[in-house]
Amino acid sequence: MTALARVATPAGALLALSIAVAAPFVAPATAPFAAQDAQVDVHRFVTHTIAAEMTNGYQPIVVDLNADGRLDVIGLSTRLPDLVWFENPDWQRHVITTGLNRSINLAARDLDGDGIPELAIAHAFGTTHPNSLGILSLLTHQGDPTRPWRVRELDRTPTVHRLRWADIDGSGRPVLISAPLSGPAATAPDYRDDVPLYWYRPDDWTRRTLAETGQGVVHGLQVKPWDDPERDAVFSASFGGVQVHRYIDGEWIPELLVSGDPAPWPESGASDVDTGRLGERAFVTTIEPWHGPQVVVYREDNGGWTRQVIDTIGSGHTIVTADFDNDGRDEIVTGDRGDSEMLYLYASTDPSGANWSRQTLDDDMSPSACVVADLDADADTDLVCIGGRTANLKWYENVSP
Secondary structure (H helix, E strand, O other): OOOEEEEEOOOOOEEEEEEOOOOOOOOOOOOOOEOOOOOOOOOOEEEEEEEOOOOOEEEEEEEOOOOOOOOEEEEEEOOOOEEEEEEOOOOEEEEEEEOOOOOOEEEEEOOOOOOOOEEEEEEOOOOOHHHOOOEEEEEEOOOOOOOOOEEEEEEEOOOEEEEEEEOOOOOOOOEEEEEEOEOOOOOOOOOOOEEEEEEEOOOOOOOEEEEEEEEOEEEEEEEEEOOOOOOEEEEEEEOOEEEEEEEEOOEEEEEEEEOOEOOOOOOOEOOEEEEEEEOOEEEEEEEEOOOOOEEEEEEEEOOEEEEEEEEEOOOOOOOEEEOOOOOOEOEEEEEEOOOOOEEEEEEEOOOOOOEEEEEEEEOOOOEEEEEEEOOOOOOOOEEEEEEOOOOOEEEEEEOOO
8 A cells, every 4th residue: 555654845735755566556535644754845836816717617728829929828617608718917818709518628729820829629518429519619810819709610529528739740730639528329327339539630620530449438638749759649548548549651550558447347447648757767647547536657667567556536637747846757736626626746756756745736726627838938837727616727836946
């Protein structure tokens, strides 16, 4: 079982040190920390509230929306009628569009080179095909990005749930990756069906199938370079585990990276995924299982991956990595979007990633999603999170030494 140690940070938060073991972590999420002190560095952030009335806040998107060189923040809610953005630096609120029903995900990319991104958005969401239109639309500004944007429907794929732009061939020309949540025959609670992934080239918006290998619920979608720094790979997390999809010589090659939680279906697999580095070594980190409590790290080991549950939380819904302190080792950020409404940062306390510390960043954030970006242009990495239960949108200014 994972041992945990506790110290007080300068802000009064608690810091926990986890010690790796081979067996799965089975203690409840409320397990008390051990009493001994842990000698670890504390990552320092200043918390700024961007918006405090983001009912059912679901996704923050960080992008320059008015071509002024500053990164702005879009706040997407699954229930509010307005899709809004907040203008850096004073966070003035602007409405992009109103009336989109059950918006669930958005991806931003400047497709026409005018310095202002186009916004692909998934809306009319439902968890199964009978209750989901699954509309994919494109939002474009009409000269003034602070005024309402034009909405154009592109496609309908029921339960469309995640959108990401990806440079899959190193050409610099992005394609849109679209992941439905569940397959056509899926029904709760098992959702037993294969789930397709789709992709689109923005020159024709023709729907193409990337893979049909997702299983049950495909909840997590991540896009970033993997074994080729010049092109993006696509990572998907489902009841069947984490797959990495590479576009090689004109075709998609899927590979099962890790199987995730070994529990029986539908408690199996993974919910959210990101990758990071500990120096020269890669790692994979997940929330397991779907909306689950386990924070998991996979480390490379003799050609395979060693699974290590470093913590349990109430209900995880996002996981991101970044090197916040520039020590060459990425940290992990996740949190409980359930009852405790806590945001945590995990840091490796040794080069191998066998031991991890936990730091509480915020006790008023139930993170539906977080993203990393340099929001204040000071050459370090900041954090932006949106809360569902807490109905807030915040950015965390990195002031780590």
